[in-house]
Amino acid sequence: MNYRQEKNQMKAVLMTGAGGPEMLQLADIAEPNIVKPTELKVRLKAAGINPIDTKVRSNGLFYPDALPAVLGCDGAGVVDEVGADVLNFKPGDEVWFCNGGLGREPGNYAEFTVLDSRWVAPKPKSLSFVEAAALPLVLITAWGALFDRGGLQDGQTVLVHAGAGGVGHVAIQLAKLKGAEVITTVSSESKADFVLSLGADQAIDYRQCNFAERVNELTGGRGAEVVLDTVGPEVFKDSIEATAHFGSLVTLLDPGALNWSEARMRNLKIGFELMLTPMLRNLDSARDKHVGILNRCAEFIESGNLRGVVGHCLSLDQAAEAHRLIGEGHTQGKIVLEII
Structure with a gap:
């Protein structure tokens, strides 16, 4: 039309x-x-x-x-x-x-x-x-979260939440281009197949298991050096125990009120990614x-x-x-x- x-x-x-x-x-x-x-x-x-x-x-x-x-x-x-x-x-x-x-x-x-x-x-x-x-928005967001905020490096492990989503599906690919090992969470078998087709190394169905425990199993207890939360407060909170000591936990959302003691014990770097800031603040x-x-x-x-x-x-x-x-x-x- x-x-x-x-x-x-x-x-x-x-x-x-x-x-x-x-x-x-x-x-x-x-x-x-x-x-x-x-x-x-x-x-x-x-x-x-x-x-x-x-x-x-x-x-x-x-x-x-x-x-x-x-x-x-x-x-x-x-x-x-x-x-x-x-x-x-x-x-x-x-x-x-x-x-x-x-x-x-x-x-x-x-x-x-x-x-x-x-x-x-x-x-x-x-x-x-x-x-x-x-x-455009998802590429700029994923890039900023992974590399500018998270400091992702070749050989590191990254956990990308909601890998089948808009930001998630490009974050998986950008992380692989950097040389990272990519673990991602999904909510169905079809989404697991989808993220694996994009290059993810592991897909965790969060309905079937505790994703933080599974990440630690997959990394020999180390956790992921970079974690990207695209979901919200509960996932952010649970992601602390999936993040490696001295690692980076980056969120696109407001994590809400939290007990930060475990994040502090792990010496985590906490990052926020809002790619709209330049528009909103005239930067x-x-x-x-x-x-x-x-x-x-x-x-x-x-x-x-x-x-x-x-x-x-x-x-x-x-x-x-x-x-x-x-x-x-x-x-x-x-x-x-x-x-x-």
């Missing part, structure tokens, strides 16, 4: 209030325009769905008085126009990026978006727009870092050593259904909206 109706109008999915998926409504709105010389306008071909989208929809935007708003941090598309100071992109270039969708800058559940060109990277040629839109210096990660991952993708998995591809007018699917938590890989 072609959503374009008339000049200067576009279709977009608007968040009309905080609440359930029904708060997402397809609407006709004005196309955004370039207002700064460093901006470019992108005709979006696909938008990735991430858990942060559903949290913002449920709990409200990060900025007051921003409703209605277009959600979606991940986007891929074709450059339509460029500002006067944009030298590294031109109309027709295919790009991918993670920007907007939190209530201040427009997100990517739309036909067009305008953003600063310094957040944008050339799309890997071997990827479709749908595949590309699935990856322009982080732009180059994020784009650098995307460019480095593009090299891995083009060489066939890294891939993203799209579990569901839906149309723009199915954004509410996409949010319902991600809320169920049973998908493998990512959910993407294709914008035709």
Whole structure:
């Protein structure tokens, strides 16, 4: 379906209030325009769905008085126009990026978006727009958690929780590219098969056993030098005993109130990874870092050593259904909206 109706109008999915998926409504709105010389306008071909989208929809935007708003941090598309100071992109270039969708800058559940060109990277040629839109946020998150926060090194063991999920499935691959031994947790036999196909060395079905005990069994009692928690407080707490002494325990979430005595006894380094911080705090210096990660991952993708998995591809007018699917938590890989 072609959503374009008339000049200067576009279709977009608007968040009309905080609440359930029904708060997402397809609407006709004005196309955004370039207002700064460093901006470019992108005709979006696909938008990735991430858990942060559903949290913002449920709990409200990060900025007051921003409703209605277009959600979606991940986007891929074709450059339509460029500002006067944009030298590294031109109309027709295919790009991918993670920007907007939190209530201040427009997100990517739309036909067009305008953003600063310094957040944008050339799309890997071997990827479709749908595949590309699935990856920026999870690649930047996994990279930051494993390498910047966790300090993962060749020959170490890493435990990746929820390895079949969005961040988990790329974290497994990035860790293997680093030369690490990868253990991951899953909730089904099919997910175990999936993560093993991505290169994981061991898959632990956490429904069948105590994952911390199993990690220690697999490592001869040592534990994993790096643990990546993508799930939440209970998993974070239980992961302390799965982390090697002097190791790193990194979480994407708030671990809540804890007794830190065992973590202290183990001399653990505790890390937090929130890749949205540069957007939320206007940290322009982080732009180059994020784009650098995307460019480095593009090299891995083009060489066939890294891939993203799209579990569901839906149309723009199915954004509410996409949010319902991600809320169920049973998908493998990512959910993407294709914008035709």
